[in-house]
Amino acid sequence: xxxxxxxxxxKDLTTRFHTEDxxxxxxxxxxxxxFEGETIAVVGESGCGKSxxxxxxxxxxxxxxxxxVRGEVTFQGRDLLKLPRDAMRxxxxxxxxxxxxxxxxxxxxxxxxxYQIAEPLRExxxxxxxxxxxxxxxxxxxxxxxxxxxxxxxxxxxFSGGMRQRAMIAMALSCMPKLLIADEPTTALDVTIxxxxxxxxxxxxxxxxxxxxxxxxxxxxxxxxxxxxLVMYAGYIVxxxxxKELYANPSHPYTLGxxxxxxxxxxxxxxxxxxxxxxxLPPDQIDPTNACPFAPRCQFAVERCLSENPxxxxxxxxxxxxxxxxxxxxxPEVVR
Amino acid sequence: xxxxxxxxxVNNLKMYFPITRGxxxxxxxxxxxxxxxxxxxxxGETLGLVGESGCGKTxxxxxxxxxxxxxxxxxxxxxxxxxxxPRRDLxxxxxxxxxxxxxxxxxxxxxxxxxxxxxxxLVIHGVANGEERRRVVEELLERVGLNAxxxxxxxxxFSGGQRQRIGIARALALNPTFIVADEPITSLDVSIxxxxxxxxxxxQDELGLTYLFITHDLSMVRHICDRVxxxxxxxxxxxxxxxxxxxxxxxxxTQSLLSAIPVPDPVxxxxxxxxxxxxxxxxxxxxxxxxxxxxxxxxxxxxxxxxEPELKELAPDHSVACFVAEESWQKASMQKEV
Ligand SMILES: Nc1ncnc2c1ncn2[C@@H]1O[C@H](COP(=O)(O)OP(=O)(O)OP(=O)(O)O)[C@@H](O)[C@H]1O
Ligand SMILES: Nc1ncnc2c1ncn2[C@@H]1O[C@H](COP(=O)(O)OP(=O)(O)OP(=O)(O)O)[C@@H](O)[C@H]1O
Ligand SMILES: [Mg+2]
Ligand SMILES: [Mg+2]
Numbered sequence: 114x115x116x117x118x119x120x121x122x123x124k125d126l127t128t129r130f131h132t133e134d135x136x137x138x139x140x141x142x143x144x145x146x147x148f149e150g151e152t153i154a155v156v157g158e159s160g161c162g163k164s165x166x167x168x169x170x171x172x173x174x175x176x177x178x179x180x181x182v183r184g185e186v187t188f189q190g191r192d193l194l195k196l197p198r199d200a201m202r203x204x205x206x207x208x209x210x211x212x213x214x215x216x217x218x219x220x221x222x223x224x225x226x227x228y229q230i231a232e233p234l235r236e237x238x239x240x241x242x243x244x245x246x247x248x249x250x251x252x253x254x255x256x257x258x259x260x261x262x263x264x265x266x267x268x269x270x271x272f273s274g275g276m277r278q279r280a281m282i283a284m285a286l287s288c289m290p291k292l293l294i295a296d297e298p299t300t301a302l303d304v305t306i307x308x309x310x311x312x313x314x315x316x317x318x319x320x321x322x323x324x325x326x327x328x329x330x331x332x333x334x335x336x337x338x339x340x341x342x343l344v345m346y347a348g349y350i351v352x353x354x355x356x357k358e359l360y361a362n363p364s365h366p367y368t369l370g371x372x373x374x375x376x377x378x379x380x381x382x383x384x385x386x387x388x389x390x391x392x393x394l395p396p397d398q399i400d401p402t403n404a405c406p407f408a409p410r411c412q413f414a415v416e417r418c419l420s421e422n423p424x425x426x427x428x429x430x431x432x433x434x435x436x437x438x439x440x441x442x443x444x445p446e447v448v449r
Numbered sequence: 450x451x452x453x454x455x456x457x458x459v460n461n462l463k464m465y466f467p468i469t470r471g472x473x474x475x476x477x478x479x480x481x482x483x484x485x486x487x488x489x490x491x492x493g494e495t496l497g498l499v500g501e502s503g504c505g506k507t508x509x510x511x512x513x514x515x516x517x518x519x520x521x522x523x524x525x526x527x528x529x530x531x532x533x534x535p536r537r538d539l540x541x542x543x544x545x546x547x548x549x550x551x552x553x554x555x556x557x558x559x560x561x562x563x564x565x566x567x568x569x570x571l572v573i574h575g576v577a578n579g580e581e582r583r584r585v586v587e588e589l590l591e592r593v594g595l596n597a598x599x600x601x602x603x604x605x606x607f608s609g610g611q612r613q614r615i616g617i618a619r620a621l622a623l624n625p626t627f628i629v630a631d632e633p634i635t636s637l638d639v640s641i642x643x644x645x646x647x648x649x650x651x652x653q654d655e656l657g658l659t660y661l662f663i664t665h666d667l668s669m670v671r672h673i674c675d676r677v678x679x680x681x682x683x684x685x686x687x688x689x690x691x692x693x694x695x696x697x698x699x700x701x702x703t704q705s706l707l708s709a710i711p712v713p714d715p716v717x718x719x720x721x722x723x724x725x726x727x728x729x730x731x732x733x734x735x736x737x738x739x740x741x742x743x744x745x746x747x748x749x750x751x752x753x754x755x756x757e758p759e760l761k762e763l764a765p766d767h768s769v770a771c772f773v774a775e776e777s778w779q780k781a782s783m784q785k786e787v
Contacts, residue, residue: 303501308709333711337718374643376672390643
């Protein structure tokens with residue numbers, strides 16, 4: 114996987130919002146490569162820039178107030194940020210698809226599910242009405258909606274939350290994209306439905322050889338789904354590693370904090386075990402200082418963290434962190 | 450039946466909402482949000498109430514607190530029957546029962562200062578006055594980890610976690626013994642969830658509180674609860690001590706629910722077996738005949754389509770409403786006798 118060139122290469126992507134309260138530094142120069150067939154997860158808490166990063170790649174940032182200040186998104190040899198509007202629209206319809214957190218906001222209530230999935234097929238792939246309709250039934254069938262031939266006539270409100278999310282996936286996959294960006298696609302769903310969707314995506318990924326960017330705040334769900342994890346904080350990637358390495362050897366104090374604050378369903382409460390929260394709150398990202406954005410909440414912070422924001426550096430094979438401190442040396446008892 | 454270990458005893462509780470049509474609001478059916486539920490909560494324990502969206506958790510919590518007038522059944526709190534109490538006495542009695550809401554953003558009045566919000570229950574119940582009240586409010590804020598100076602600020606100036614602390618301070622104002630916490634951490638960030646859970650555990654230790662902890666986060670339940678009730682479509686399908694539930698779930702619904710929860714460990718995830726349920730939860734306005742779970746149950750038998758299983762205690766402090774579980778339990782106990 115590593116010896117080929119990446120499907121997509123994000124370089125120094127920087128997006129800001131100019132608001133009444135000041136400039137929000139939403140995404141601050143993030144860079145990463147995504148390979149063909151690879152699934153990466155972008156994790157982090159609310160407001161850390163996960164969605165803005167995805168919307169920037171898709172060129173869906175509302176401007177104003179938003180602005181992609183600089184960066185490159187090289188997708189199959191072209192910089193998406195420099196493409197003309199029409200060409201970008203075509204990329205969105207055929208090569209990159211996105212599923213949004215709330216399916217109700219992206220499904221139009223006045224059209225049938227079938228019509229909405231058929232639309233892009235006819236527009237981008239020039240399919241005939243009949244061919245598109247047949248394809249829609251196939252797609253709904255593929256995402257596990259029983260009685261698909263009948264169900265195409267349903268309106269979004271007649272579907273349950275899980276069915277709507279599956280319809281969204283069918284729509285996203287209709288043009289066989291090379292890349293699927295899923296922005297918290299299961300957050301609003303119950304665990305049993307979430308498990309259905311995750312199994313579905315795993316199966317389709319294998320069938321279609323897609324790359325996936327899965328955005329979530331749930332370190333549980335991506336443990337069994339992603340090959341590599343990017344941890345974001347305050348618009349920066351603060352740690353990235355292959356999935357097993359990240360969970361076995363978390364090395365940024367924020368990642369460590371996230372993992373330690375989680376209860377685990379496979380482990381009972383050992384005598385007296387308390388959850389270990391991260392103190393304080395995430396920053397508001399308006400006109401930030403030069404300090405490491407995590408420093409005010411970090412139990413390991415040293416003098417330097419308050420004056421200089423660290424950039425990503427390698428600490429192992431494909432494992433990078435943005436931190437001045439070596440937590441394994443500073444506090445082996447915490448890391449275990 | 451009640452003893453002094455029991456703080457809350459609920460028997461055959463039903464909460465149906467009418468479905469109406471037309472200008473005359475003719476009742477054409479009933480949403481059976483809570484359908485014949487019985488359980489007890491012991492003093493000082495945390496009972497978890499779990500289940501999927503729409504299964505009736507919030508409705509059950511509200512019906513217990515008499516925020517809904519139950520359709521049928523009894524609710525005995527600290528030895529006293531609440532469903533037949535006159536309104537006036539009810540208000541006094543229910544000051545010892547409080548609720549913490551899921552959404553710290555909409556549950557606080559945006560036009561009131563934090564101090565006024567926390568003070569309000571004291572005013573309503575005529576507890577303390579003037580200077581004394583101010584001191585109580587300051588103590589409450591400090592108790593939940595907020596600065597007493599915050600009393601003069603407004604809710605919008607605070608983060609989600611801080612607002613949830615304000616809601617907890619308010620709930621504690623009248624020295625309650627019993628608190629229904631309705632998804633108190635669901636809308637909070639992971640790193641903040643742990644802060645609130647630890648606070649709730651500390652308050653329980655200090656004040657001897659009893660919690661009904663409503664959630665769909667089964668990982669958190671295992672951490673915080675002593676016993677767990679699993680709901681499905683208006684009914685309790687399994688009720689047991691927390692370790693027994695996680696180590697030996699007997700109801701097929703509980704089994705699939707537990708298997709569906711992701712574990713933040715890729716090595717564990719690699720080998721985990723999932724029981725993926727087909728389809729969706731049926732509507733509580735039109736529950737299936739027989740067992741409510743029969744439409745999705747991977748172990749369904751002929752009998753499940755016709756008869757409704759009752760909640761039965763199959764092991765000490767472990768009750769299940771399922772014919773399949775009952776049968777395998779009978780087989781197991783017969784083998785023991787042989
Ligand atoms: N249209 C906008 N105008 C102004 N600020 C915005 C806008 N969209 C996003 N932001 C800000 O950009 C930052 C990053 O937001 P983003 O939506 O990417 O967060 P996120 O990581 O996706 O969070 P969540 O988990 O809540 O979805 C936040 O501070 C947010 O307030
Ligand atoms: N005031 C009401 N009037 C009519 N129907 C109601 C009312 N409150 C709840 N219901 C219905 O009762 C059922 C149970 O709802 P409830 O809110 O108790 O579920 P829940 O388990 O708390 O779900 P969630 O996890 O989504 O909060 C649902 O079908 C709901 O639509
Ligand atoms: Mg987002
Ligand atoms: Mg609820």
